[in-house]
Amino acid sequence: MIKVRRLGHATFETPDLDKQIDYYTQVVGLHLLAREKDRAFLTARTGQLAVELVRADRPRCATLSFEVAAEEDFADMARRLTADGVKSELRSDSIPGTPQLLSFQDPKGTTIELFTEWKFLGRDQGATGIGPLKIGHVAFFVQDPKPIAEFYGRVLGFKVSDWIGDFFVFMRCNADHHAVNFIKAEHVAMHHVAFELRDFAHLQNACDLFGEKNIPIIWGPVRLGPGHNVSTFHRNPDDQIVEVYAELDQMKDEELGYFDPRPWHKDQPQRPKVWERHGVAFVWGPPPTPDFLRSRG
Ligand SMILES: [Fe+2]
Structure with missing residues (x-):
């Protein structure tokens, strides 16, 4: 491995x-x-x-x-x-x-x-736009999330952070709750890519930018269930879903086996688990819009 x-x-x-x-x-x-x-x-x-x-x-x-x-x-x-x-x-x-x-x-x-090796590359201090800290995770539609989760665990050392039912798995390779997700679907495609922001205020600035540029927010702001990140989602010019988020759950110490306690956690402590399929995919916020839910391929 x-x-x-x-x-x-x-x-x-x-x-x-x-x-x-x-x-x-x-x-x-x-x-x-x-x-x-x-x-x-x-x-x-x-x-x-x-x-x-x-x-x-x-x-x-x-x-x-x-x-x-x-x-x-x-x-x-x-x-x-x-x-x-x-x-x-x-x-x-x-x-x-x-x-x-x-x-x-x-x-x-x-x-x-x-x-193994990488360099810090150019930075643009005068840049416009949201300005995320990093690319955070990429989620994919797959026909069966179980064998791909098994592959990412066995071959690349990922750990399962959460499942929703048996159709949606979140996997981590460091303290971040997830770096990859796999969602059951008829076809293979990217579901969304996510960029990490500094905090909720940065997320608010992002929403103001979406307003200024007339980019529809297709879900959020919302505090999600698995990972407990505050997030919004929009579509890019290629019709791909892009998420910006902050406050993702952190498992700082794998040996302890729980995510750092946060006041919005319902479980004490918050350990990796299987979330129920219906009704608990987010802690607060509006439900996803039809534009978020429509399938792509
Ligand atoms: Fe995400």
């Missing part, structure tokens, strides 16, 4: 590269680090790479990268992947600041890239 420590960046394919660059810089507030003819790299204002955009026929989340411990050896990781039945490939210089990465496909066809 490999133990991934952190979500690095996501690669989104898009048919309209310019429009997505405008969206990620002017609405999300990422910094455009580098632009080539058919791709672009964007960083958070911390200088960490957050998003790669690649021109393609249709919108898709193609790749997730994850940081592993600095002392990990690529050949040894490749051997462990082979032992788990996964064929991997060592690649060089495919993302800025990261000299080498180990690339393979997860069972739903997303490319996973593991890296």
Whole structure:
């Protein structure tokens, strides 16, 4: 098994590269680090790479990268992947600041890239837009969340933070309640990507920006159940759902086995569990709108 420590960046394919660059810089507030003819790299204002955009026929989340411990050896990781039945490939210089990465496909066809080395990249202090701290998590529709959750646990060291019924699983690779989610559906597709904000005041500023730019909020502000993050959701120009959130549950010490106590928790302590399928998906706030719930593919 490999133990991934952190979500690095996501690669989104898009048919309209310019429009997505405008969206990620002017609405999300990422910094455009580098632009080539058919791709672009964007960083958070911390200088960490957050998003790669690649021109393609249709919108898709193609790749997730994850940081592993600095002392990990690529050949040894490749051997462990082979032992788990996964064929991997060592690649060089495919993302800025990261000299080498180990690339393979997860069972739903997303490319996973593991890296040990990275650099702080450009920052844009005068940027407009929301300006998140980081990319926080990516959620996917899959036909069966159980085997993919098992793969992420067995091969990449993820732990299950919560289930809703048997159709929605939240998985963590560090203190954050979740870095990936899998939701049962008829097809495989990204469900949403989420960016972490500083606090609820930052979320309020984001809502004001959505108002100013006439971007409909399709759910929230809401305090969710699993993870207890305060969140709002909107759609980007590729019709993908994008979440901005703050106050996500933290499990600072795995040995204790509970999330840091918060006054809005209903369980004392709040441990990983199976949430009931109906009625408890959020603590307060409005229900999701039909525009949030409509399926995509
Ligand atoms: Fe989310």
